[in-house]
Amino acid sequence: MQNKTNNSRPHLLFIFLSLAFLSEHVRAEISLIPETEQSLVSWLHAFAQIMGALFVLAVISAIYFFFQNRKLKRRLQKSREHEDRLRTLYTAIEQSPASVVIADADANISYVNPRFTEVTGYTLNEVLGHNPRLLHSGLTGSELYDAMWEKLSRGENWSGEFVNRRKNGEIYWEQAHISPILNTEGKVTQYVAVKLDITDRKRREQHERVHNRVLELLSRGASLDVILLAIVESVETEYPEMMCSILLLDKEGKHLHSGASRSLPDFYNEAIDGIEIGIGAGSCGTAAFTGERVIVEDIASHPYWASYLEVTTRAGLGSCWSQPIYGSANKVLGTFAIYHRDRHSPEPEDISLIEASANLAAIAIERYHAAEALRQSEEKHRRLAHYDVLTGLPTRVLFSDRLKQSIRSAKRNKKNLALMFLDLDKFKPVNDSFGHAVGDLLLKEVAVRMQSCVRASDTVSRIGGDEFVILLQDVADANSAFHVAEKIRLALNQPFELAGYQMNISCCVGIALYPEHATDERTLTKNADMAMYRAKENGRNQVQVF
Known part of the structure; x- marks a missing residue:
C-alpha cells in the first residue's frame, strides 16, 4: 500500500498545479478589460477559461486513470498467474507419487x-x-x-x-x-x-544378494545346513518380526527333519524334528503332506496345532505360515515356514516372500544334492582308479605314484627301501574247486593278512589276479626286508576257513632294494619281478632277494 501512495502523488501534484495556473491566467486576462465592458466580457471570458481548464483537467485525469488502470491490470494478471502457479504446485503435491x-x-x-x-x-x-x-x-x-x-x-x-x-x-x-x-x-x-x-527395489536387491550368496556357498562346497541357514537369516534380517525355519523331508517321504532355524527356541526345534507328515501335523506337516500352502493365523485356536499347543505356547508362537518346497521333478523336498509371536494374517507381499524363499531353498537343496552326487561319483571313480574294488588295496597306478615319491624321498634323505613282488601258489585250484566267489573271499583275506605284517607307512598293492607288490619304507638292509617277506609267507601258509571250506595256499616273494639293486622305478620293479620268478623256479613257497 505504501508503494501505491508514493506512485500517485506526482500525478495529483501535477493536476493541482495545472488548476492553479489556469485560475491565475484567467484573473490576469480579466484585469486587462475596461471596466465598462468588464462585467459582461469578464463573465464570458472566465466561463471560457473555466471550460478550457476543465477540459484540460479532464484530459489529464483521463491520461492518469488510463495509466493507473493499465498498472492495475498488470498487477491483477500477475496475481492470477501467481495463483495458477500455486494451484498447479498444490495439485502436483497432492497427486504426487512421492x-x-x-x-x-x-x-x-x-x-x-x-x-x-x-x-x-x-x-x-x-x-x-x-x-x-x-x-x-x-x-x-x-x-x-x-x-x-x-x-x-x-x-x-x-x-x-x-x-x-x-x-x-x-x-x-x-x-x-x-x-x-x-x-x-x-x-x-x-x-x-x-x-x-523403495521397498520393492530393496527386496529384489536382497533376494538377488541371497541368491548369489547361496550360489557362492554351493560353489565353495558348504554344507547344506549352512546354505539353508543363510536363507533363513536373510529373511529374518529383512523382517525382524518374523521367525523362519526350513524342514527337510526324509528319503522315505514320511517325516520332516530340521534343516535350518535361527530364532526359534532349541526345545521347539527338537520337538518338531522328525514329525510325521499328515493332515493336522501342524502347518508344516500338513503342507508337506498336501503339497499346498498352509496359513494358520492363530495357532492357539487352530485344530492343526492342537497336539503341539503346549510347546508353541512355551515358545511364544502366535501364527505359522508354511510353504511346501518343490523340486524340479514336482516333488516335495520340505517346507519353509514363517512364524510370528502374535496372531498374524499375511499380506500379498508376505505370500510373495514365502514363495520366493521356498523357491530359493529348492534351488539350494537340489543343487547341493546334485553337487554331492557328482562329488561322490568323482570320488568313486577316483577310488576305482586308485583302489582295487575287491580288496580295497591300492592299484598299480597309485602304487607307481607312491613308489616314485618314495624313491625321491629315499634319495634326498639317503635311506633304503625295498620292493617286493608276491605271487600266490595254488590259487587257480581254489577257483576251480570252490568257484570264483570263494576265490574272491580268499583274495580279501590274503590282503588282510599281508597288511597285518607291514607297517602303516608301508604299502600293499594288488596289481593283477593273484599278484601283489609291497613297498617297505626306510629298511635297514636286505635282511630286514627278507624278515618281513618271511613273515608274510608264513602268514599265508596258515589254513583259510572260508564259506565252510578249509584251504591252503603258499606264495613266492621276490625282493629288490634301493639303491643297492636299482635307483629308478622301472629297473627296481623289473629286478623284484625277476627275483620272484626265480623263487617260483626254485620250487615255490619261498623268498628270493635279487
Whole structure:
C-alpha cells in the first residue's frame, strides 16, 4: 500500500498545479478589460477559461486513470498467474507419487500429502503436530540421523535411506530428500521432505544378494545346513518380526527333519524334528503332506496345532505360515515356514516372500544334492582308479605314484627301501574247486593278512589276479626286508576257513632294494619281478632277494 501512495502523488501534484495556473491566467486576462465592458466580457471570458481548464483537467485525469488502470491490470494478471502457479504446485503435491512432508522449525509435521497416507497408513490428522520419528522402526542407525541433522542445521539439503515402520507394524524402506526452508535472515522456518517408497527395489536387491550368496556357498562346497541357514537369516534380517525355519523331508517321504532355524527356541526345534507328515501335523506337516500352502493365523485356536499347543505356547508362537518346497521333478523336498509371536494374517507381499524363499531353498537343496552326487561319483571313480574294488588295496597306478615319491624321498634323505613282488601258489585250484566267489573271499583275506605284517607307512598293492607288490619304507638292509617277506609267507601258509571250506595256499616273494639293486622305478620293479620268478623256479613257497 505504501508503494501505491508514493506512485500517485506526482500525478495529483501535477493536476493541482495545472488548476492553479489556469485560475491565475484567467484573473490576469480579466484585469486587462475596461471596466465598462468588464462585467459582461469578464463573465464570458472566465466561463471560457473555466471550460478550457476543465477540459484540460479532464484530459489529464483521463491520461492518469488510463495509466493507473493499465498498472492495475498488470498487477491483477500477475496475481492470477501467481495463483495458477500455486494451484498447479498444490495439485502436483497432492497427486504426487512421492510422499511429501512439511514440518515447522521444530520438526513437527504441519502437512502431508495423500501419498504419505497411502504409504504409512497415517492420515494428516493423526500426524499433525507430531515429530516424524513416529515412523521410526529402530532399524536405521543413529549415525545416519546424526549426519542428517548436521547437514540440515547448516542449511544444506540431505538425501538418504530410512528403514521405517508403517502404522500396521510392517517394515518398509524409503529414500528421502529433505530441504530446510530459510527466511531472509537465514534462519530455518520449515523443512520439506520428499520421500519414495523403495521397498520393492530393496527386496529384489536382497533376494538377488541371497541368491548369489547361496550360489557362492554351493560353489565353495558348504554344507547344506549352512546354505539353508543363510536363507533363513536373510529373511529374518529383512523382517525382524518374523521367525523362519526350513524342514527337510526324509528319503522315505514320511517325516520332516530340521534343516535350518535361527530364532526359534532349541526345545521347539527338537520337538518338531522328525514329525510325521499328515493332515493336522501342524502347518508344516500338513503342507508337506498336501503339497499346498498352509496359513494358520492363530495357532492357539487352530485344530492343526492342537497336539503341539503346549510347546508353541512355551515358545511364544502366535501364527505359522508354511510353504511346501518343490523340486524340479514336482516333488516335495520340505517346507519353509514363517512364524510370528502374535496372531498374524499375511499380506500379498508376505505370500510373495514365502514363495520366493521356498523357491530359493529348492534351488539350494537340489543343487547341493546334485553337487554331492557328482562329488561322490568323482570320488568313486577316483577310488576305482586308485583302489582295487575287491580288496580295497591300492592299484598299480597309485602304487607307481607312491613308489616314485618314495624313491625321491629315499634319495634326498639317503635311506633304503625295498620292493617286493608276491605271487600266490595254488590259487587257480581254489577257483576251480570252490568257484570264483570263494576265490574272491580268499583274495580279501590274503590282503588282510599281508597288511597285518607291514607297517602303516608301508604299502600293499594288488596289481593283477593273484599278484601283489609291497613297498617297505626306510629298511635297514636286505635282511630286514627278507624278515618281513618271511613273515608274510608264513602268514599265508596258515589254513583259510572260508564259506565252510578249509584251504591252503603258499606264495613266492621276490625282493629288490634301493639303491643297492636299482635307483629308478622301472629297473627296481623289473629286478623284484625277476627275483620272484626265480623263487617260483626254485620250487615255490619261498623268498628270493635279487
